[in-house]
Amino acid sequence: MASLLGAHYDSSDDDATAPASKPTNSTPATTVVAAPDVSVEDPMRQQLALTKPTDTALSYNITYDDLTRPTEGPANPFKNPNGNALKRKNIITGYAEEAAVSESTFNTQHRTFQSLGYTRGADGEILGDLTRADQFGGRDVVQMRHLDKEQSEALRRKRQRKGDPSIVDGPGAYKGPWAKYRDDDIALEEEAAQAGEGLASDEEYEEDAIATIDNTPLPKLATDYADEGADGNGAGTESTEFHGSQQFDYQGRTYMHVPQDLDVDLRKEPGSWRSYVPKKHVHTWKSHTKPITALRFFPSSGHLLLSSSADTKIKIWDVYHERELLRTYSGHNKAVTDITFNPDGTRFLSASYDRQMKLWDTEYGKCIGRFSTGKIPHVIKFNPSVDHSHEFVAGMSDKKIIQFDTRSGEMVQEYDHHLGPVNTITFVDEDRRFITTSDDKSLRAWEYNIPVPIKFIAEPYMYSMVRAAPHPSGKYVAFQSGDNQIVVYASTDRFRQNRKKSYRGHNTAGYAVDVAISPDGQFVSSGDTGGFVCFWDWKTCKMYHKIKASDGPVVATQWHPQETSKVVTGALDGLIKYWD
Numbered sequence: 001m002a003s004l005l006g007a008h009y010d011s012s013d014d015d016a017t018a019p020a021s022k023p024t025n026s027t028p029a030t031t032v033v034a035a036p037d038v039s040v041e042d043p044m045r046q047q048l049a050l051t052k053p054t055d056t057a058l059s060y061n062i063t064y065d066d067l068t069r070p071t072e073g074p075a076n077p078f079k080n081p082n083g084n085a086l087k088r089k090n091i092i093t094g095y096a097e098e099a100a101v102s103e104s105t106f107n108t109q110h111r112t113f114q115s116l117g118y119t120r121g122a123d124g125e126i127l128g129d130l131t132r133a134d135q136f137g138g139r140d141v142v143q144m145r146h147l148d149k150e151q152s153e154a155l156r157r158k159r160q161r162k163g164d165p166s167i168v169d170g171p172g173a174y175k176g177p178w179a180k181y182r183d184d185d186i187a188l189e190e191e192a193a194q195a196g197e198g199l200a201s202d203e204e205y206e207e208d209a210i211a212t213i214d215n216t217p218l219p220k221l222a223t224d225y226a227d228e229g230a231d232g233n234g235a236g237t238e239s240t241e242f243h244g245s246q247q248f249d250y251q252g253r254t255y256m257h258v259p260q261d262l263d264v265d266l267r268k269e270p271g272s273w274r275s276y277v278p279k280k281h282v283h284t285w286k287s288h289t290k291p292i293t294a295l296r297f298f299p300s301s302g303h304l305l306l307s308s309s310a311d312t313k314i315k316i317w318d319v320y321h322e323r324e325l326l327r328t329y330s331g332h333n334k335a336v337t338d339i340t341f342n343p344d345g346t347r348f349l350s351a352s353y354d355r356q357m358k359l360w361d362t363e364y365g366k367c368i369g370r371f372s373t374g375k376i377p378h379v380i381k382f383n384p385s386v387d388h389s390h391e392f393v394a395g396m397s398d399k400k401i402i403q404f405d406t407r408s409g410e411m412v413q414e415y416d417h418h419l420g421p422v423n424t425i426t427f428v429d430e431d432r433r434f435i436t437t438s439d440d441k442s443l444r445a446w447e448y449n450i451p452v453p454i455k456f457i458a459e460p461y462m463y464s465m466v467r468a469a470p471h472p473s474g475k476y477v478a479f480q481s482g483d484n485q486i487v488v489y490a491s492t493d494r495f496r497q498n499r500k501k502s503y504r505g506h507n508t509a510g511y512a513v514d515v516a517i518s519p520d521g522q523f524v525s526s527g528d529t530g531g532f533v534c535f536w537d538w539k540t541c542k543m544y545h546k547i548k549a550s551d552g553p554v555v556a557t558q559w560h561p562q563e564t565s566k567v568v569t570g571a572l573d574g575l576i577k578y579w580d
Contacts, residue, residue, distance in 0.1 A: 101122060104460045107458060107460060108140050108141060108142050108460050109140060111140075111141045112140040112141050113128060115141055116129070116132055116133075116136065116141070116144075117129035117132050118130065118132055118133040118138075119140075120138070120140070126138055142459075142460055142461075160175060160179040160180050161175070161179065162174065162175050162176055162179050163175045163176075163179070176447075177447060177454035237331065238329075238330065238331030238358065238366075238367035239330045239331070240327060240328065240329050240330065240364070240365025240366070241327065241328045241330075241365075242326070242327050242365070243324070243325045243326060243327060243328065244318070244324055244325070244326045244327070245322065245324065254363050255304065255316075255318065255326050255363075256304075256345075256346070256362065256363045258301045258303055259303055259320055259321070262320055264562060264563060265562075266300075266301040266302065266303055266562050267300075267301065268562065270300060270472075270519045270561045270562065271472045271519040271520050271521070273519075273520065273564055274520055274522070274564065275518035275519060275520045275522050275523060275559070275564055275565060276564055276565040277523060277535045277544050277545070277565065278547070278565045278566065278567045278579035278580050279547075279565075279579075279580070280579065280580060281549075281577055281578070281579055282578050282579065282580045283323055283577070283578040284575055284576065284577050284578070285305075285307075285317050285323070285325070285575070285576040285577075285578070286574070286575055286576075287315055287325050287328075288307065288309040288311055288313065288315065288574040288575075288576075289309070289311045289574055290309050290310035290311035290335070290574055291309065291310045291555065291571070291572040291573070291574060292307060292308070292309050292555065292556050292570030292571060292572075292574060292575075292576060293308045293309055293310060293335065293336055293337060293338070293555070293556070293570075294307070294308045294336070294337075294338050294339050294556055294570075295307050295514075295556045295557070295558045295568055295569075295570050295576065296339055296340065296341055296348075296558065297319075297558055297560060297561055297568075298341065298345050299341050299343060299344065299345045299561075300345075300561060300562075301345075301561070301562060302319060302560045302561040302562045302563070303318075303319050303320055304316055304317065304318065304319060304326070304345075304362075305317040305319050305568060305576070306339055306341065306348060306362075307339075307570065307576055308336035308337075308338070308339045308350060309335070309336065309574060310335035310336070311335075311574070312330070312332045312333055312334060312335060312336060312352070313328055313329070313330060313336075314328070314329040314330075314332075314336060314339060314350055314360070315327070315328050315329070316329075316362070317576070319560075319578075323578075327365050329350070329360055329365050331350075331356075331358055331360075331367055332350065332352035332354050332356060332358070333352075333354050334352050334353035334354040335352065335353050336350055336351065336352045336353075337351045337352060337353060337376070337377060337378055337379070337380075338350070338351045338377070338378070338379050338380045339351075339380075340380050340381050340382050340392070341362075341382065342382045342389055343382065343384055343385075343386065343389045344389075345362060346361070346362055346363065347359055347360060347361060347362060347368065347406075348360055348362055349380050349382065349392055350380075351377035351378070351379070351380040351394060352377075353376055355372055355373075355374060355375060355376055355377070356370060356371070356372050357370070357371040357372065357377050357380060357394055357404075358370050358371070359371070359406055368406075369406055369409055371394075371404050371409065373396060373398075373400075373402055373411070375396040375397050375398040375400075376396065376397040377394045377395065377396055377397075378395050378396065378397060378421055378422055378423060379394065379395040379422060379423060379424055379425050380392060380393075380394045380395075380425075381393055381394075381425045381426075381427065381434075383427065383431060383448070384427055384431045385427075385430075385431040385432075388431075388448070390405060390406050390407050391403060391404065391405050391406070391412065392404055392406065393415075393425055393434065394425075395421070395422025395423065395424070395425055395436060395438075396421070396422060397421045398421075399416065399418045399419060399420055399421060399422065399438065399440075400414055400415065400416045400418075400422070401414070401415035401416075401418070401422055401425065401436060401446075402414055402415075403415070403449075413449055413451060414451060415436075415446055415451045415453075416451065417444060417451075417452075417453050417456075418436065418438040418440055418442070418444065419438070419440035419442070420438045420439030420440035420441075420464075421438060421439045422436055422437075422438050423437050423438055423439065423464065423465065423466045423467070423512075424436060424437045424465060424466070424467060424468040424479070425468075426468045426469075426470055426477050426491075427470075428445075428470065428474065428477065428491035429474075429491060429492070430474070431448070432447070432448055433445060433446060433447055433448060433454070433491075434446055434448060435468070435477055435489070435491065435495070437464070437465040437466075437468065437479060438464070439464050440458070440464075441458060441462045441463060441464050442456065442457060442458035442462070443455075443456075443457040443458070443462075443465065443479075443489065443495070444456050444457075445495045455494075455495040457489075457495065457496075457497070462481075463481045463482035463483045464481075464482045465479035465480060465481050465482070465487070466480055466482065466512045466513070467479070467480040467512060467513060467514050467515050468480070468515070469514075469515045469516050469517050469524075470491065470517070471488075471491075471517055471521050471538075472517065472519060472520065472521040473521055474491065475490060475491060475492060476488050476489065476490060476491055476498065476501075477489050477491050478503075478515050478517060478524060479515070480508060480512075480513055480514070480515045480526065482508070482509060483509075484504065484506065484507050484508055484509055485502050485503060485504045486502070486503035486504075486515055486524060486526060486536075487501075487502060488501040488502075500541075501538075501541055502541060503524055503526070503536045503541055503543070505534065505536075505543045506526055506527075506528040506532065506534045506546075507528055507529045507530060508526070508527070508528065508529060509529070510529065511527075511529055511553050511555055512555060513526060513527040513528070513529070513553070513554070513555050514526065514527055514555060514556045514557045514558070515557075516557050516558050516559050516567075517538070517559070518559050519559060519560075519561055519562075521538055522537070522538055522539075523535055523536065523537065523538060523544075523559075524536045524537075524538055525557050525559065525567060526557065527549075527553065527554030527555050527556065527557050527569065527571075528546070528553070528554055529553040530553070531548055531549060531550040531551050531552055531553065531554060531571070532546040532547060532548055532549060532554065533546070533547050533549045533554050533557055533567070533569050533579070534546050535547075547579065549569045549571065549577055549579075550569070550571035550572070550573055550575065550577075551573065552571055552572040552573055553571065553572050554569050554570070554571045555570065555571065555572065556568075556569065556570035556571075557569045557570075563580075565580055566578065566579065566580055567579045
């Protein structure tokens with residue numbers, strides 16, 4: 001039955017022949033195969049063909065076709081030719097390694113590497129000179145400060161001799177601040193010859209300045225500046241008004257004449273007498289309508305007082321006789337930031353938030369010169385030297401210190417190393433150098449006319465120093481620090497902090513409060529945000545007492561250059577008070 005069914009269903013055609021034989025696997029040559037099997041090579045041989053580009057020997061006889069086969073696929077940017085993975089870094093292709101490191105930690109490790117030759121990576125691994133790292137236990141420069149004196153001296157790097165200034169080239173030539181530091185294997189006799197020339201853990205190091213993009217070119221001519229403000233006041237709008245009872249005395253002299261009919265000799269050498277702390281309020285000058293920003297006594301004699309305020313006005317007052325307002329100088333349309341007399345007092349400079357710096361005639365109030373870089377000047381100082389009394393430097397909001405010549409009106413030098421707005425400029429070393437501080441919490445020392453710092457100090461524990469006062473001895477400079485204390489730095493070659501001198505007990509945080517030193521160098525005074533004026537002894541650092549000088553913060557204070565116990569203060573209420 002099965003055979004019949006099979007015979008029946010093999011074909012439905014009655015004429016069909018016998019059933020065909022079983023089909024074979026062979027494919028006719030004329031048949032087109034859409035997906036042919038191309039795996040004709042041995043799989044093991046094909047795997048051996050995948051070799052590294054760096055291999056120098058092969059385990060099989062490779063064919064010419066394999067030898068000349070092109071490289072396929074994209075290159076891996078994170079692998080070098082040896083096949084090892086590369087760390088991401090700042091390269092031109094744009095791959096960068098991301099790391100979260102605080103600024104304080106970075107600066108500490110950077111200084112550690114500069115001073116000791118080793119540092120710690122982001123993962124805590126010690127990099128660099130492992131021998132020195134073992135020698136000092138892997139400590140950084142901040143931890144080194146707590147070592148004893150003997151260990152600290154072992155860290156000092158000796159410096160080459162500065163040389164003879166009279167020799168230009170050859171042996172013994174003058175190197176000055178460019179004298180290099182020698183290695184630790186320096187000869188013992190050279191170490192003895194250079195004793196005292198080393199640096200401790202506050203060793204200077206160079207830091208790459210962050211470039212900022214400014215599409216506005218800096219004008220080279222100081223007088224080329226735009227309108228001063230939105231109210232349309234531009235150049236040539238300065239004016240002055242005399243307020244005194246009489247402009248000339250019976251001999252035809254103006255208020256510039258130093259009075260001789262007083263109990264005190266105003267022509268004697270400043271600092272040649274003993275100073276005392278004032279105790280009582282003797283006079284108040286009132287004319288400014290907004291906070292006082294700066295107070296300056298007339299150089300040497302102190303018979304006049306110059307004041308600036310946020311009301312855009314600058315005023316000069318009589319300190320003796322009638323103690324009256326003598327003259328008002330108007331020319332700025334925003335708050336005045338700083339004022340400074342030239343060495344003989346015949347002229348003074350003013351700086352303002354309207355981005356202008358102006359030179360005034362003290363006697364008649366005429367505006368002699370106008371200077372601007374397009375940025376806000378925060379501090380301005382005449383060079384006290386007789387040879388350079390026609391030049392001044394200004395600390396700007398764009399981190400630069402600009403030097404101008406008042407005779408030509410041109411910018412003659414630019415000091416650009418700070419990383420924040422400049423707060424103070426103090427001339428030291430017989431006016432051959434000056435020290436600057438900035439919001440970048442650092443201190444830099446410069447040779448005048450040389451735009452490269454000779455000293456850079458930026459410790460992790462430092463705060464911004466907003467005001468400065470040189471000591472009459474010329475050896476120290478006191479700075480008002482942002483952590484409610486007054487710190488002292490040496491103004492000699494080493495520019496190191498005197499850690500034994502720290503004046504505390506007042507509150508200054510948030511305000512630019514003045515610091516001042518008495519003419520004989522015995523007392524330090526400072527304002528206070530609580531309305532006090534505070535006095536300390538220079539040697540013992542102990543506070544004598546506080547005087548309540550205002551209901552608001554006292555931001556300006558100055559000692560009279562010729563009196564024994566006279567101090568002037570200015571506060572946010574616009575009042576100027578005289579103390580004895």
